Amino acid sequence: MLYATLIDAIFQAEPRYAIPFRGFEMLAAITALAALARWVAARRARERVKPLDPGSALRRPG
Numbered sequence: 001m002l003y004a005t006l007i008d009a010i011f012q013a014e015p016r017y018a019i020p021f022r023g024f025e026m027l028a029a030i031t032a033l034a035a036l037a038r039w040v041a042a043r044r045a046r047e048r049v050k051p052l053d054p055g056s057a058l059r060r061p062g
Contacts, residue, residue, distance in 0.1 A: 010028070
């Protein structure tokens with residue numbers, strides 16, 4: 001019930017009450033996009049780092 005009340009309070013559609021929430025909606029959207037961008041960047045960075053072959057440290061080069 002609390003969850004539904006919060007969602008209704010944040011994203012209500014009535015024009016006369018929606019204007020005060022515009023700033024909060026923009027802040028929530030920007031925060032979500034920033035979190036998504038950080039997650040994608042971290043995932044790409046993890047994919048670029050390839051795990052070492054465990055036996056590669058024991059082999060001699062050449």
